Amino acid sequence: MKICVISGSPKGEESITLQYVRFIEQAFPEHTFSVVHAGRDIRKMEQDREEWDVALNKVRESDGMFFATPVYFMLVPGQLKRFIELAAERDAMQAFAGKYTAVLTTSIHFFDHTAHVYLHGISEDFGMHYVGFYSAHMQDLKSEDCQERLILFFSDFIDAIREKRSIQREFPPLPVAMPSYVPSGRKTGVDTCGKKVVILHDAEPGSVQETMVREMAGIYAGPVMVADIRESMMKGGCLGCCRCAFDNICVYKDGFRDFWEKYVVPADILIMAGTIRDRYLSATWKQWNDRSFFNGHVPALEGKQIGYLVEGPLAHLPNLREVLAMRVMMGKANLVGIVTNESGDSGEIDTAIRTLASRSVRFAEQGYISPATxxxxxxxxxxxxxxxxxxxxxxxxxxxxxxxHGLYDFPTKNYLERIGNRLFSFFLDIPGIRKNVEKNLVTHMIRPFRETIEKSRVLAKRRAKQG
Ligand SMILES: Cc1cc2nc3c(=O)[nH]c(=O)nc-3n(C[C@H](O)[C@H](O)[C@H](O)COP(=O)(O)O)c2cc1C
Known part of the structure; x- marks a missing residue:
């Protein structure tokens, strides 16, 4: 059988994920594999129609389509996202329709599931039969267990093609038309109380997103910085080279870092606005997010109040909502809210924008960050x-x-607690003590809170006095 591999890694042949494909290729010599380097060659495919046609022919001629991609920022790399957008823009979805597909990712398993859900939904939108996914940790290939499982996984994929397996669609199609938004124009400004407000967007002129951004900026009675993320003048998507890992310095010499320092770093309140394209925001937003990888794995948004303005059917995309919310929570920031235009009720959207603005200032003043889930x-x-x-x-x-920052907080380091636990466990092996503890277990669990609750009234009085 002819298998077309859509490789999402910008690293091309040196992609870790592609090594898994090469392993499969050797294990199944009876099948032929052709690779479309979507991650590496996206720029060429955008600019040179011949490059695009060559890629598309590989898809057309295949019996099965295999996505092989790293997970980038809870999804796929911006380059692969752009490839998916291009296929829709250029009406090329017919080349994919009816084919069987499967997904192989490598990652450190951080939000790999959201990347899979995304590709699953996209596959179905393209009319393909989605067989399943294999999520490998980037170093798994060396283990025999992984090798055996990969072979079983790929065999099942081949079986699905051969037997023309019937597969149910899991993600319903998204609504095509979205309502417009006509703001009322009545404005009572929300005092920013000296907080720095920044709105980042990628709005097209005349779009609902542009209207939402304008309203959001106008509702704050104070200075607001509004910037189009395209002004960051990115020369390209993240290359996955990880050279930033040493000192947080990206190899690109373009405007991204200055843009980040100018707008993101000083913001107390950061509003990000985007329009849903397929099952995420635009590839430009994806690229922008990927490029922020120069920060490494530290909570780069710590302490900020974050809001989103989303044009499009977000209620149909819980996966995207999770990605947006978790970007904030992982960054130790506070998600104030997400406003969409889905309801089509302009008055309601006006109110939601106003509420987002006033809560963002109040929380910024109080320093409130919601606990992580x-x-x-x-x-x-x-x-x-x-x-x-x-x-x-x-x-x-x-x-x-x-x-x-004390983030290597392994429980094994708390020696006092370890000794305490050991002793407690030892005492519980004595039948008399265990019987007594069992009897009072529920009360025992809430006993440590009694003092705190008693203090609560004192604290409330103190707060009332402070006004
Ligand atoms: C920009 C960037 C973002 C990443 N985001 C994630 C992520 O969200 N979750 C994860 O588990 N790994 C993430 N990784 C790690 C890669 O998925 C992992 O290293 C992968 O194996 C690289 O595969 P490749 O060599 O085929 O590109 C990220 C790496 C980069 C460079």
Missing amino acids: FQAVGGRKLFRDEIWGGMRAIFKADDRYFRT
Whole structure:
């Protein structure tokens, strides 16, 4: 069978993910593999129609399509995102329709699931039959367990093609038309109280996004910096070279770093506006996010109040909502809210924008950051373990940050607690003590809070006095 591999890595033949494909290729000599280097050659495909046609012919001639891509910022690299956009823009989806497809990613398993959901949805939008995914840790290939599983996974993919397996669609198509937004024009300004407000966007002239950005900027009664992310003059997408890992310095000499320093770093309140294209925002936003990788794995948005303005059917894309929210939470920032134009009710959108503005200032003044939920708690532990466990040799800047900020907070380091736990466990082996503890277990769990609750009234009085 002819398998067309869409490779998402900007590293081309030197991609880690592609080594997994090469392994599969050797294991299945009866099949032929052709690779479309979407990640490496996207610029050429955009500019040279022949390059695009060559790529598309590989897709057309194949019996099965295999996405092989690294996970970048909880999704695929901006370059692959652009390839997907181009296919839609150039009406090339027919070349993909009806084919069986599967996804192979490599990553450190940080939000690999959101990348898979994205490609699953895209595959179905393109009319393909999605067979499944294989999510490898970037170093898994050396293990025999991974090798065996990869072979089983790929065999199943081939079987699906051969038997013309019937596969149910999982992600319904997105609504095509989105309502417009006509602001009321009545404005009572929200005092910024000296907080620095920045709005970043990629709005096209005349778009709903542009209107939302204008309204958002206008609602603050104070200076607001508004910038189009294209002004950062990126020369290209992240190359995945990881040379920034040593000192947080990117190899690109373009305007991205200055833009980041000018707009993102000083912002107390950061509003990001985008328009949904396929199942994410634009490839430009994706590229912009990827380029912020020069910050490494530190919480680069720490302490900021973040809001999003989204034009498009976000309610149909819980995966995108998760990506947007978790970018904020992983950055130790506070997600104030996400406003969309989905309702089509301009009055309601006006109110949502006003609420976003007033809450952003109030929270900025109070310094409120919401506690992390499962994904971000898990994500932080994963970064800690991965950086400590091996990445720190190269990710030296991360290592310095994690050390100086006490982020290597492994529970095993708390010796007092360890001794206490051991002793407690030892006592619980004594039947009499265990019986007593069992009887009072529920009360025992809330006992440590009693004093705190009693103090709460005192604190409330103190707050009331302070006005
Ligand atoms: C810009 C950038 C963003 C990344 N984002 C993620 C991520 O969100 N989750 C993850 O687990 N790994 C992430 N990684 C790690 C890569 O997925 C991983 O190193 C992958 O194996 C690289 O594959 P490649 O050599 O085929 O490009 C990121 C790497 C880069 C350079």
